[in-house]
Amino acid sequence: MSLAQLHYTSVPPESGGSGVRFTAVTDGIARPLVEEAGQLLGYEPPRDAPGRPTDAELADFPQAFSHSALSDGGRLLARAVCVGAEPGGRRSAFHAHAVLLPPGAGLPGGALPITAWNSPHWAAATPDGGVPEPLDSLPASGLFYREGLIGFAASRAPWLAGYVAGLRAIATQEEPADSPEAPRIVLVERRSADVAQWIALAGHVLSAADAARLTFTTYTRRPREAPQRVLGVLPGDARGLAEQPHRYRVLDCTEGAHPDADGARDTWAGTAARLWLAGAPELFEEAAALPGGRFHPGALAAVALRAGVDPGPDGRAEAAGWAGTHARDLDDELLRILVGALCAPNGEDRTAAETQALADLFGALANRAPDDVTAPLAALVLTEAVRATGTGARTGAGADPDAKPLTPPGPPASPAPSTSSASPASPASRELPLLPELQLRSLSPEFKQRLGAELAFELRAGISAGLSTDLPGTGRDTSRPVGLLRIAGILGVDCAELLPDLADRLAGALLAEPESAYTPAVRTALEDHFELRVALLSALDRLAAADPPAATRLLNRTTLSLDGVQSLPHLRMCAESPAPWSVTGPPASGADQDRVAALAGVLRAAGVSPFAEPPVLRTAVRLVWADGTPTAGEARRMLGETGSDAHRAAGTWATLVAAALGGPGDDPDAPDLAHDLLRSFPEKLEPRVRSALLLLEFAGDLRAGRAPTGWTVRARLLRADAEPVEPGVLDQALGALARQLLSEDRPNGELYDLIHADDADLLAAYDRAARADATRERLRTVPAYTADCFIAWSSFPGANPAWDRTRTALLDKVLRPAVRSLPAEDLAAVEESFGRAGRHHTEEFRTWNRPGTLSRLGLALRRRTS
Numbered sequence: 001m002s003l004a005q006l007h008y009t010s011v012p013p014e015s016g017g018s019g020v021r022f023t024a025v026t027d028g029i030a031r032p033l034v035e036e037a038g039q040l041l042g043y044e045p046p047r048d049a050p051g052r053p054t055d056a057e058l059a060d061f062p063q064a065f066s067h068s069a070l071s072d073g074g075r076l077l078a079r080a081v082c083v084g085a086e087p088g089g090r091r092s093a094f095h096a097h098a099v100l101l102p103p104g105a106g107l108p109g110g111a112l113p114i115t116a117w118n119s120p121h122w123a124a125a126t127p128d129g130g131v132p133e134p135l136d137s138l139p140a141s142g143l144f145y146r147e148g149l150i151g152f153a154a155s156r157a158p159w160l161a162g163y164v165a166g167l168r169a170i171a172t173q174e175e176p177a178d179s180p181e182a183p184r185i186v187l188v189e190r191r192s193a194d195v196a197q198w199i200a201l202a203g204h205v206l207s208a209a210d211a212a213r214l215t216f217t218t219y220t221r222r223p224r225e226a227p228q229r230v231l232g233v234l235p236g237d238a239r240g241l242a243e244q245p246h247r248y249r250v251l252d253c254t255e256g257a258h259p260d261a262d263g264a265r266d267t268w269a270g271t272a273a274r275l276w277l278a279g280a281p282e283l284f285e286e287a288a289a290l291p292g293g294r295f296h297p298g299a300l301a302a303v304a305l306r307a308g309v310d311p312g313p314d315g316r317a318e319a320a321g322w323a324g325t326h327a328r329d330l331d332d333e334l335l336r337i338l339v340g341a342l343c344a345p346n347g348e349d350r351t352a353a354e355t356q357a358l359a360d361l362f363g364a365l366a367n368r369a370p371d372d373v374t375a376p377l378a379a380l381v382l383t384e385a386v387r388a389t390g391t392g393a394r395t396g397a398g399a400d401p402d403a404k405p406l407t408p409p410g411p412p413a414s415p416a417p418s419t420s421s422a423s424p425a426s427p428a429s430r431e432l433p434l435l436p437e438l439q440l441r442s443l444s445p446e447f448k449q450r451l452g453a454e455l456a457f458e459l460r461a462g463i464s465a466g467l468s469t470d471l472p473g474t475g476r477d478t479s480r481p482v483g484l485l486r487i488a489g490i491l492g493v494d495c496a497e498l499l500p501d502l503a504d505r506l507a508g509a510l511l512a513e514p515e516s517a518y519t520p521a522v523r524t525a526l527e528d529h530f531e532l533r534v535a536l537l538s539a540l541d542r543l544a545a546a547d548p549p550a551a552t553r554l555l556n557r558t559t560l561s562l563d564g565v566q567s568l569p570h571l572r573m574c575a576e577s578p579a580p581w582s583v584t585g586p587p588a589s590g591a592d593q594d595r596v597a598a599l600a601g602v603l604r605a606a607g608v609s610p611f612a613e614p615p616v617l618r619t620a621v622r623l624v625w626a627d628g629t630p631t632a633g634e635a636r637r638m639l640g641e642t643g644s645d646a647h648r649a650a651g652t653w654a655t656l657v658a659a660a661l662g663g664p665g666d667d668p669d670a671p672d673l674a675h676d677l678l679r680s681f682p683e684k685l686e687p688r689v690r691s692a693l694l695l696l697e698f699a700g701d702l703r704a705g706r707a708p709t710g711w712t713v714r715a716r717l718l719r720a721d722a723e724p725v726e727p728g729v730l731d732q733a734l735g736a737l738a739r740q741l742l743s744e745d746r747p748n749g750e751l752y753d754l755i756h757a758d759d760a761d762l763l764a765a766y767d768r769a770a771r772a773d774a775t776r777e778r779l780r781t782v783p784a785y786t787a788d789c790f791i792a793w794s795s796f797p798g799a800n801p802a803w804d805r806t807r808t809a810l811l812d813k814v815l816r817p818a819v820r821s822l823p824a825e826d827l828a829a830v831e832e833s834f835g836r837a838g839r840h841h842t843e844e845f846r847t848w849n850r851p852g853t854l855s856r857l858g859l860a861l862r863r864r865t866s
Helices: 031-040 055-059 146-155 157-171 192-205 208-213 267-277 283-288 297-306 312-325 332-343 352-365 371-387 437-441 445-465 479-491 496-512 520-528 530-546 548-557 569-576 591-606 615-624 632-642 644-650 653-661 670-680 687-704 711-722 727-741 750-757 760-771 773-781 783-794 801-820 824-834 839-849 854-865
Strands: 004-010 020-025 064-069 075-085 092-101 184-188 230-233 248-252
Touching (some): 004 031, 004 075, 020 031, 031 075, 055 075, 146 157, 146 267, 157 184, 157 267, 184 192, 192 208, 267 312, 283 297, 297 332, 312 332, 312 352, 352 371, 352 437, 371 479, 437 479, 445 479, 445 496, 479 520, 496 530, 496 548, 530 569, 530 615, 548 569, 548 615, 569 591, 569 615, 591 615, 591 632, 632 670, 644 653, 644 670, 653 670, 670 687, 670 727, 687 711, 711 750, 727 750, 750 760, 760 801, 773 801, 783 801, 783 824, 783 839, 801 839, 824 839
Parallel strands (some): 184 230, 184 248
Antiparallel strands (some): 004 020, 004 092, 064 075
């Protein structure tokens, strides 16, 4: 078959043309197709090209060798070269020689388009007579031999993964090939021959059909306008393309690899690059024949492992996952080779993802593959699980100096481009893999015994030190030690003596960070390991006695169950306790009854009597009043219902004392509570606290009218012994004393003691009580009381400045307004009340009540008492 040809060249303007034209075209090519081809042919010399290049300089000009798609489904394969300067030297001349490949057809013999690079049949001039000579083939130049491509790939190692990732994107694209959004690869090279070698690499990576359809050009000055998918450009012509990574994958091979184009986060691309660097490009075809196909990262990594090429940690993880998924479709020999390669030393730490993939692979192969296949895999999985996160057993204190690794270290891996965005996880940041426990338990007893003996030291060290290091951002790692305990159980390693310490550390972590510490691994371990469950719940019960709110948070925020374990009184109370009032807010009414009743309910949940185990009472009190102290009324009810012996043994008597002394100054229950506490705990009260309670009790006696005389003296003595006195206690005592001193029934001498005590706090309390609404109301309604207050506030002028200021203010600001508001009959009743105390009081009252005579009265009173 003869290939249809077109010759397209630049023409001097004086020839009458438009500057470029077709100079030779095979007969029979439709005119629209010729015009379409003209849009794809052309040549612009490099920016820095000489105006009149010599033959030697022309040889260094880039060749624009292109393979383009046509609208009819055919292809245009062309080469355009610079042939010198046009007459006049104003611009360069070029010649393009192209062949048309009809729809569905390719080059003779099925050769890929790129093989025609530098074929000797490409012409650089128009054929004589303007008629193309028959052309049956475009024989290859021989440039793209296997070893040469392998050497070229090695020289471009930093960009190799990014390139094959771009090829896969092109082959698997969903957008139409001519879509502006279709992905493109831009290769920045100084030689177009190097771009051609890049394109030749694609012939091994892609299927034959995809490689035959791949459009490309080895050189263009205008990459944004070029329709091909792989574009070769000189340095400087790709400026700005890297800013559109969704469309252009720019690989600048004249500088460093672009961070978004090097394929570092693409496992398949990384493995593909390793195959080229290992000189094994034929493995792409082997992968294509496996489940998942050519572009499956696991399939490609599997053939790499079978051939002895290490695909890196991510590749090994993909291979293990792929083998587990397709285990039923793979023959035993391939599985044997693949498992052997996965288990072989590789000179680097395995990542958490790789270890998990190996564990999953073992789970898929167990009970299906022969023991000689699964046993090494099980040994590796368990060994990696034990050693993955670093127990400190080999490097820390107490390390076994004779401990040996289960497998000798292998040789260093051959250099290869990075295939993972994250380096293998450091020992301190790895998690245990999820293990197929049922399959592991089915291993032979001899195997488990041997492996258990080898790992016993590290297992025990890991269980002992598993919570000693905090993982960054995650708090204490609780999954690791319980995971190691499960492995120890699988291998028959006795760790019973480690359980109490492990339980204590787990309990502390759970109380500190319930959500993060109660991991699925911990939950599973507690479900399956009864001894650990008993030890942990017992440890939590002990800690709950010290911090009940923390235990309540744990039980409220996790699914930790208390079933199946006896006792646990403190935890059971935490599970039963109501939400603290700081969360729900105080109830509108009935708070005393509610919280005391709640206390009784919490104590019932403990299942033991506070008399038999007093600490439960302390826990219950802290649960119900987690946000503060009981009120005096609540405390008095608690004492009455529970009895002093239980509170004395539990230490909660101090809470009752705090309720009495810490309450407000108007709490009516505080004095009675103080009386009960003095009677119930005399041996527990230190002198200051005892005096404060006595002062509070004295306030109750004053209020009830049963206090013996000598009020002021006793109050001041008790206060002195109780210093520093709580504000509420002082308010209770001074307020009660002041109200009694304002009573008509006060004993003789009490007012004298008040006045001459010269006590500022007591006088202030007296002043406040005199100004209270209740006092003002009595002054307006009880004439005898009005007369009594006038006598009291007129007494002992000049006794001390503080009393003078107080009594004068009360006469002027409290008594005078009340008297002025009285009707005549009430005023007469007041004067009549004075008669029993002495006629002179009546005269003084009339004089005091006469407008403008206050000062004269004061002077007269001073004269009379002087």
